[in-house]
Amino acid sequence: MTQPPIDVSDFGMDTISMSGSLATKLQAIREGGFSQVMLSARDVAGHDGGLEAAAKLVRDSGLRVSGFQVLRDFEGLSGHLHDYKIDVAKSMLEMCKAVGSKLLLVCSSTSTHATTDLDAMARDLRKLAMLALPLGIKVAFEGLSWGRTVNEFPQAWDLVCRADAPNLGLALDSFHAFATKTPLEELEDLDPDRIFFVQLADFMWQEIRSVEERITTARHFRVFPGEGVHSEQLAHFVTALDRLGYRGDYSFEVFNDDYQQMQPITVAQRAWRSAVWLQDGVLRRSVPLPGQMRLKSRA
Known part of the structure; x- marks a missing residue:
């Protein structure tokens, strides 16, 4: 008896997680089994055909755009620095709309x-x-674990509440929560309707001993959920959000130098295995860790 296909529609990939052109990345993500994508502004802005051609590529891919990233170092500036960042923000919002994204990520x-x-x-x-x-x-604000003032998600949540705008919410990133060892019980204080996006990644060591090591790990050594040493924490993170009532998108934001040297479809297949583990193994409790699975063809 043929088993029904596994539904991983709540999970997607970031284009930053693989090498190649925008077209190559979109194709690999689609062929890897995903229906949504988080777009990097760099991939869109760097497309040879320009913004209009990049937007057409995205539309033709059939992938739903779950978000557009990332606006950096925006809040807290003054004078000409503030004016400069406002101009950058306007440009990013224009690109965000052009590619069909309804969410801008800000760190x-x-x-x-x-x-x-x-x-x-x-x-x-x-x-x-x-x-x-x-x-x-919508604007999703994320606390970077090396942010100057806001570096944990409870602080980011406080700032979102202070701003009090209907289309401003929180973005969560499991890497940053684990890097700062923020108690996951803090998730219980969040309003699930104001969590606009969740990014997931693991890494290969338990301890991060300095801010410099944190930045290096974040930018070069992340791995997909289930491939690192924080699988239990990731399972707790996702199930806690599910119990809280979060029903939004998850995306794999995995900066990894090794993955940049692999075929994009191979990277997408690794990501899909993680999505299966999280959907069927964690949220539905029916399959083992990714390294123990023998996945059937989706054909």
Whole structure:
């Protein structure tokens, strides 16, 4: 008896997780079994045919765009630096709309030129949200684990609440939560309707001993869920969000130098195996860890 295909429609991939052109990445993600994609602004802006051609590629791929990333070092600036970032934000919002994304990802500032005043930072995030509102775009704010003022998700949540904009919410990233050892019980204090996006990744060692090592690990040594040493934490992270009532998208944001030297379809297949583990093994508790699975063909 033929088993029904496994539904991993809640999971997608970031284009940053593989090498190649935008067309190559989209094809690999689709052929790997996914129906959604998180687009990197760099992949879109760097497309040879320009923005319009990049947008057509995305539409023709049949993939739903779950988000567009990432606006960096936005909040807390003043004077000409603030004006400059507003211009950058407007440009990114235009690209975001052009490729069919209804979500812009923003990560907390690392700039030493930014104020640490939370009210001023909240005003900037609210201003960004108001710029996005007429375009039908939501803004998801993520706390980088090496952010200057906001480096854990409870702090990011506090800033989102201070800003109090209808289209401003929280983005969660499992890597940053594990890197800072933020108690996952803190997830219980979040409003699931204000969690706009969740990114997932693992890494290969238990301890990160410095901020420098944290940045290096984040940018070069992430792995897909189930491939690292934090599988139990990842399972807890996802099930806690599920119990909380989160029903939004998950995406694999995996920066890994080794994956950049592999065929994109091979990387996508590794990601799909992680999606199966999380969907059927964690959320439905029916399959073992990815390294123990023998997956059947989806054909």
